[in-house]
Amino acid sequence: MDRSTIFAGFGGQGILFAGTILARAAMTEGLEVLWIPSYGPEMRGGTASCTVIVADQPIGSPIVDRADAVVALNPPSLAKFEMAVAPGGLLVLNRSLIEALPTRSDLEIVAVPCTNLARTAGDDKLVSVVGLGALLARRPLVPIAAARGALEAVLLKKRPEILAADLAALEAGYAAALEGSLAPA
Amino acid sequence: MDRSTIFAGFGGQGILFAGTILARAAMTEGLEVLWIPSYGPEMRGGTASCTVIVADQPIGSPIVDRADAVVALNPPSLAKFEMAVAPGGLLVLNRSLIEALPTRSDLEIVAVPCTNLARTAGDDKLVSVVGLGALLARRPLVPIAAARGALEAVLLKKRPEILAADLAALEAGYAAALEGSLAPA
Amino acid sequence: MAIDVQSATGLAEAAMPSEATALPERVLMKGNEAIAEAAIQAGCDAYFGYPITPQAEILEWMARRMPEVGRVFVQAESELAAINMALGAAATGARVLVSSSSPGISLMAEGMSYMAGSEVPVVLVDIMRGGPGLGSIGPSQSDYFQIVKGHGHGDYRTPVLAPASIAEAIELVADAFELAERYRTPVVILADGTLGQAMEPVVPAYRLPPRQDFDWAANGAAGRRPRVVRSLHLKPEDLEAHNEHLQAKYRAIEAAEVRWTGELLDDAELVIVAYGTAARVARTAIRRAREGGLRAGLFRPISLWPFPTAPLAAVANRVRGILTVELSSGQMVEDVRLAVEGRTPVAFHGRTGGMVPSPDEVLASLRRLWAVTDPVDGERRRPRRSARWVPPQHPQHPPRLVEEESDVREPALQEVWR
Amino acid sequence: MAIDVQSATGLAEAAMPSEATALPERVLMKGNEAIAEAAIQAGCDAYFGYPITPQAEILEWMARRMPEVGRVFVQAESELAAINMALGAAATGARVLVSSSSPGISLMAEGMSYMAGSEVPVVLVDIMRGGPGLGSIGPSQSDYFQIVKGHGHGDYRTPVLAPASIAEAIELVADAFELAERYRTPVVILADGTLGQAMEPVVPAYRLPPRQDFDWAANGAAGRRPRVVRSLHLKPEDLEAHNEHLQAKYRAIEAAEVRWTGELLDDAELVIVAYGTAARVARTAIRRAREGGLRAGLFRPISLWPFPTAPLAAVANRVRGILTVELSSGQMVEDVRLAVEGRTPVAFHGRTGGMVPSPDEVLASLRRLWAVTDPVDGERRRPRRSARWVPPQHPQHPPRLVEEESDVREPALQEVWR
Amino acid sequence: MTAPVAPAPAPDRVIAGRPALLADRSTHYCPGCGHGVVHRLLAELLGELGLAERTIAVAPVGCSVFAYDYIDVDWVEAPHGRAPAVATGVRRVRPEAFVLMYQGDGDLAAIGTAEIIHAAARGERITAVFVNNGIYGMTGGQMAPTTLLGQKTTSSPTGRDERTTGAPIPITEMLAILPGVAYAARGTLADAPSVGRLRAMLKRAMEVQLKDGGFAIVEVLANCPVGWGMTAQESIDHLKVVAETYPTGVIVDRLKAAPKPVPVEA
Amino acid sequence: MTAPVAPAPAPDRVIAGRPALLADRSTHYCPGCGHGVVHRLLAELLGELGLAERTIAVAPVGCSVFAYDYIDVDWVEAPHGRAPAVATGVRRVRPEAFVLMYQGDGDLAAIGTAEIIHAAARGERITAVFVNNGIYGMTGGQMAPTTLLGQKTTSSPTGRDERTTGAPIPITEMLAILPGVAYAARGTLADAPSVGRLRAMLKRAMEVQLKDGGFAIVEVLANCPVGWGMTAQESIDHLKVVAETYPTGVIVDRLKAAPKPVPVEA
Amino acid sequence: MTVALENVPGAATTAQRPRRTSDPTSWSPLAIASDRCKGCELCIGACPHAVLALDTGVVNKLGYHPIRLVDAAGCTSCALCAKVCPDAVFTVFAPRKEA
Amino acid sequence: MTVALENVPGAATTAQRPRRTSDPTSWSPLAIASDRCKGCELCIGACPHAVLALDTGVVNKLGYHPIRLVDAAGCTSCALCAKVCPDAVFTVFAPRKEA
């Protein structure tokens, strides 16, 4: 098993953070994992992205030509990465910001109002964590509990005050994706 | 024919100049010639030297392992280059400054009071030109007339005022070497 | 347009020694940070650097950690200054790390030549990016020639170690310090941007190489004759003697310090030679090849100098062909050909400018190579020479996201390398 | 400790164009000055340099002559500045010369990479001295790896022309400007201190390459779209495309611009491959060898990149062995072996640090090589591999002035190159 | 670009707008980044002085490396810190050109120190724009020699410490000592009036070159919200603090008067 | 060395002699070269202050590259111009050492400009000896950024021209602006009394380091008879002319007083 | 300092392109290139009359809420916003006589 | 400024080695390391009493006419020669009380 996920959105949306949470969760699950950011000069408001490869065997190529899943949190990300999803792959959309629907028909598409849910959870910046929750609802790369554990492990020592909100965001995304639909709200 | 001569003395003794005069003379004689200085950092008062290879065919190696003739104008030069003379080669000494006689017995040795002759000719600095004259008396690499011509060609346009003295120095060295002896004066 | 890696850097703090040096538990570490921490754990006394992507995290990690452990961190005014600060510090016997990336490394050419000439031990990390010139900041292996062959002036060599994983990078950093001090030479850790930027779970195998006291270090002439650390030998006779001493040392390194690994070589018909990130891509391609019945194997040089010439020559004798894969237009492949020296065909596949070949792309080249080579024992129809490319040249702008297969041109092994 | 060459420099004024450009009459010229004057006659618009032995006379000649002819001379604050001034001037379409020697060349690595990347035509003269580090100022060829392989970062190549005489240097300077502008690339003239310092009679064959007007030069956007001269291509896809463009250009240069000469090759049993001063020594050694009945010949690469691979491979097919002679511990020999690729044994003889091999020394190595190789058609007893040294290694401190013969160690062709 | 929020029948008199030489595309700069304002002023002035067709500009390595995408004149890209050498090369072979040079503080005051000082010492006829945001913006906010004491950056995590890193370097004052420097001034983006004064300084620096007066440099105290970890507005307000270390004003104008030793607030 | 011209029975009181740290060999310097005097002073002072065993000196590339052959302490040879960086490396890892740096003017004021300025800006505890003979001695007498206007050299054959090469660079004054510079002074070899004042400056520059005061530099106006094409005595007399461009005296002594803007004759 | 840009060469502005006309009562002293706005709010800080605000209802193609003139009547065409805007979003027109 | 060198550590001088004695009437305030002299004549210029001259009769092993004290009695041990000599040729002794 060798699954690659791309998280993409604005630089401010905590994209890299969500990716590292997934990576950490996979690690604690005893899986192999590789996290790599798009480290090119990113304009703060521009598109930031990272790729997380989760596997049950040593990981070869750190670069994926086709991703099994893409979490796109803003319109530019969708434009940039829609074509990167492997046929039959998963595409998680942030319905709060993305109106236009993807053109591809060979994908499993989940449109979740990530920004709204994040705001409800307490902070727009949690949008990526919502996206992570949504991803895990459709692709159990790691148990949702492992993701929770990773959030705790990281935030408890660094920023305990925001842990609760992050956990809430994770759940919200997870829940939304379970009954998430293709129709734009 | 392929003859190499090393001129050596103090930096101030016009060593490189004498070498270039020989080179120029050889050129005008239609011979092949290569002039190369020891371009290492030379202390003004230290040993300067240059090598002139005169040949009747294209010159291969610019570096000579054994010189056919050495013109040594001060004690350090003798010490440094005595061993560089090929067996049976010529060694021209500036008897004015060099008291000690060379140790080698397999050489043709001419001791000329170059400095004194130079002074008589008008300037201590002409010592190398005296040495050149002495060299040509024993090794007609080029006719003495060619050397004269070279001096004229160079000095007429650059420093006509000193030409006469240079010519005198050349003759003096030439004459001295013709009857030059091994015995220190 | 700040490069947005702060959050990642922040997270990797989780891998601070407190935790890292605890039980052999896996921690998530970013390559650059793992290299920096490995140096600290290896007893690095001083770090000198200058910011440049994609290795800025090494500098930033050192900026925080070195003062914490009471050691020296200096952000120099330039790479030129950094390498010469390193020369000065190491000349007194200190254990010194310097890091940069391609353009910055170019500015260190003179300093490296001086350190080689004056036999000063320093470890230099080069996290390569795409060139030439300002190029891009994408991952690349296009500085092989520079680091392994040319770079500074004069007859000198520098041991070069090329990790293919973060865990291996950690081990090689300690080894590099040991080599540097044992042989009194600069040593280079050569990796590309992906290794520097990626995070992997590792069980950090930190190591502190034993300290020696040096009989050459300029650390104050107390109760002994003064010492001079220098590369000047004005008399050619002296400089030649010094060069012969250096060459003798290099022969000794070549004899003792060759490192490489092989995978699936025993029954391999075709062998991929690749290092660093390219080797990881090759590994995936080889797995897919074997799934398709093509018996491929991997020969991965770890020491690029000394290059594993003899082992590779031995492998070359028994295989149908060799494919060299690099993130460049073909540099290490020259050392491969020098090792193979006509024993078997050598082909090349590379991507440049920050692009990384996809496993399928490499697989396609493997298949082509197989198609144009002969069985090992079979009588050879074609000259056993090297081809520049399989395919001869890469298509312009290869679409990264579609099947590469179709784009592959006809192989051209008849086009002899020139 | 001023280097006492003034008087020579003074004299060489006799070779000023007034005279030099007159009837085809021989004039005595110092190598450095001939190179500088050749550049002026080739239409060099601007010279940028920094003093360093053994090429200071190029700078000094330009300091006097360029203002005389109303062109640009700037003594830069460093080699780093000089190469970047050259980048700026050439980026506007000017014909630019830069010169330095080994340590100064090292400081130009980044600039050369930028010029290659942004395709700026410049001619760089490197008058090599002994290294590594400060080394000595004696003649050397130990920067072959640097100039031909590594130097700057990134996948780029630079045409390199290596004159073996002052007359040839004069011709190659004009050719270098032409190559540089035709292919939009930096070009290097590579020579050693002897060629720079020696005087020979020459009939200066100056040449003024025709001017083209460039559609890329940044010379003011009057009545056209603005232009940008740059090496940055941030998107890897773009940088790869740019690299493929560069590589295509390099293939074209390899196809069209190979230069070499052969002497006495037709009946040669053994061939010496050497360039520059080493080739002159070899020539004398070959003459002595033939006097002694050993049929030797000379293969002299003039373009070091592109290296005359195919012609040398052809020669290799019909000779008993090849001896590479360099003023280094063995650098060009790698390109020789890449060309020969096992066709015939390749041996090496070199001196370092400012020492120049004597003809007798080379002759001795030729004899050894003959002794340990097999007749061309004879069935080969030993592997057709390369030996590091004939003799395996040079004795320490070879006495310059006594017969070298006796010092020569036993050859060791069984020691395969590694 | 989009149409105005509300339409107007006839073309109205334009008080301020986008200069023609400013390329019609959005920049890669972070929101609020000072480079944008400086770009606009330069595009305005090059147009105003009619220099567009004879300008050869030299781009640095830094966030402003892409300046050539935004100001529509000929550009030559220099290696990091070497812009003054590159500009010197341009200057010498193109006497008719107007040579504009743009550098950041890491570029000019760190790695490029030797090149800027010697180009200035030679009195190269170059107009240098020195955008000092006290940080290495492009590489992720590391300390520069210009960083304020105590300022936290990714390479001075506990704040810049004078004992180990020295004090902020007043490079423009150092340059002003050189007779080859005809004009040296320091402006700021702290507020709209300052932007006006800065514009005047930039214009003067261009005129000095046109008058063949010598080397001219304008240092701009600029904000780097991202590198400073501030909002755009916070970073602009912070420029007042920056000016305490780097007093603004004309440092020397040798075409006008003898060098004033101490800079005065314009 | 030979015995004295005439003997004396008992050892007499020595007023001046060859310091023990000055190696017992003759130098490679040209007759009358200023480096020799500076070497002697340094050997005297290192002995006098008892620093011989803790000194790590950094040698430049220039005629004085061989300084390590003449002053018997530990030396590290730096690449041309990089002595300040090398010395910084030494300084940081050897807090107990006394770090002495020796540079020529081509080395310090041309190729090494960035390194000297930033070592000074960081306030590295280094004692820098800057031997300014206004020329590139070792390479055959080319122009340096310090060469006087109108001075003929092998690379300014018609005399240094301000329009194309700028004016002589007052690098020590530029350094004195930096707060990291605790002491900056300029002395001369013009005559015996000046040599005495120079000795005092060098001593002060050493004490400043011992006091952990900051960076200390002494510029020495030295003669290069060969490079200047003069006799030794002519070159010494010419130093008076040189001092018109480079006023001698203490430029700043921050341990004593606030920086004096204009240098005063000591 | 304000220059009347239209009478200097460099000053051709995008706003001088013909603009669609409509209800003249709603004339605006500002033309706003919303697509280029990055929502940094510097103009808001610079506006002496607080007539600018981010349009939180909209996200432009750069992903920001662009600036909006909330009270055209309150705008005095002082152009301070244009002076401080790093992205040259504004074109400011002289107040209309008849306005 | 003159330091009494013998009471400072660095001041051990070659001249302090035992020196062969002979006719004490010809005592000299100077010890001259002639082999190191390069004949630059700077000491001659510095000597206030003109008691120094080159020994044109001799060429030392460096190839120069070395310096010579022509009038020992005229030398006041002012040590200015030693101050300016680039090659540390001189050792200057205090005048002898009894001299």
Ligand SMILES: Cc1ncc(C[n+]2csc(CCOP(=O)(O)OP(=O)(O)O)c2C)c(N)n1
């Ligand atoms: C030789 C070299 N070293 C380092 C770098 C990496 N680098 C790119 S931009 C930059 C500094 C940018 O800082 P500054 O000049 O202040 O410009 P800013 O981004 O702050 O506007 C650095 C160090 C490089 N490209 N080349």
Ligand SMILES: Cc1ncc(C[n+]2csc(CCOP(=O)(O)OP(=O)(O)O)c2C)c(N)n1
């Ligand atoms: C990188 C480099 N460039 C140039 C040189 C050649 N070089 C040797 S010494 C020197 C300058 C010497 O001048 P200065 O520093 O003033 O010392 P001086 O000889 O005058 O005492 C130069 C340019 C070198 N060794 N290395």
Ligand code: SF4
């Ligand atoms: S990092 Fe700073 S300087 Fe660079 S674009 Fe962003 S705000 Fe501007």
Ligand code: SF4
């Ligand atoms: S060249 Fe000048 S500096 Fe060098 S040793 Fe001779 S006199 Fe001294």
Ligand code: SF4
């Ligand atoms: S200043 Fe410009 S970019 Fe920033 S919010 Fe206002 S209009 Fe938008």
Ligand code: SF4
């Ligand atoms: S023109 Fe002046 S009043 Fe109108 S919006 Fe801009 S700043 Fe505010």
Ligand code: SF4
């Ligand atoms: S100063 Fe010294 S070297 Fe010169 S002449 Fe006098 S004693 Fe000799």
Ligand code: SF4
């Ligand atoms: S000590 Fe004084 S008086 Fe005696 S020789 Fe020296 S300078 Fe002359």
Ligand SMILES: [Mg+2]
């Ligand atoms: Mg900055």
Ligand SMILES: [Mg+2]
């Ligand atoms: Mg000097």
